[in-house]
Amino acid sequence: MPPLVRAEKVTKKILHSASGERAEHEVEILRGIDLEVQQGEMLSIVGASGAGKSTLLHVLGTLDLPTSGRIVYEGQDVTHLPSSRLADFRNRSIGFVFQFHHLLPEFTAVENVMMPGLIRGAPRSAMHAKATKLLDDVGLKHRLSHRPGELSGGEQQRVALARALVMEPKLVLADEPTGNLDSVTSEAMHELFFELNRERNVTFLIVTHSEKLASLMPRVVTMRDGRVERDDRKSDVAYREPERSAPEIAPES
Ligand SMILES: Nc1ncnc2c1ncn2[C@@H]1O[C@H](COP(=O)(O)OP(=O)(O)OP(=O)(O)O)[C@@H](O)[C@H]1O
Secondary structure, eight states, X not given: OOOSEEEEEEEEEEEEOOTTOOOOEEEEEEEEEEEEEOTTOEEEEXXXXXXXXXXXXXXXXXXXXXXXXXXXXXXXXOTTSOHHHHHHHHHHHEEEEESSOOOOTTSOHHHHHHHHHHHTTOOHHHHHHHHHHHHHHTTOGGGTTOOGGGSOHHHHHHHHHHHHHTTOOSEEEEESTTTTSOHHXXXXXXXXXXXXXXXXXXXEEEEOOOHXXXXXXXXXXXXXXTEEEEXXXXXXXXXXXXXXXXXXXXXXX
């Protein structure tokens, strides 16, 4: 099985002009990223502010093109797909959860969750049933008809998560998903991620500054200055056979 997603020698350069200056200079934000993520993995991307984490997430999510290198999903290079096919692929295959959840303020929770399906022309009644079930799954059965402005930050974030899952993507990309939530609500969200991973085999790639969340994740990729500095898999340690003490021998009676 090919990896769910693979970044191959990905670079991202942008032209930037410092404030007050007219001259533009090239800034290299990603400097040759190689990364493979298997279906069902739980991975967090950490690193100092400005290391390139969000840029990498955008490029992996096909929201932004790399300057060079390739993004490959299940063996298929999606880097050069025409934009309409890319949008269709993205809509079907990837769910996004960002810190500022980008819910549509004039629509209710259930309508926000239905939206990705409605955009693709899915039947309204089927989408309504699916969105209702998902909102129930994230503990918001009693908030279906509330608009985002009538929901707490944590509730809005759970609506965004339900929306990210409505097309049943294999992959969810999240950028600081609990960045503006209090610790209790954050922990409830973290539990939800792991539950969705266990029960639906959804792969999560989560950019976070939360040490708590990173400490829970089986794989942590650390970025520095546009490069992958470390790629730590805690499961390697967790699954190592524990050292056994000598078996106890029951005394002969
Ligand atoms: N459009 C842009 N124009 C100029 N510089 C940019 C642009 N986009 C990103 N950068 C710069 O690229 C670097 C990486 O940005 P990015 O948002 O990926 O970092 P990050 O690791 O996610 O940081 P943070 O943890 O603060 O969110 C930063 O130095 C940022 O200022």
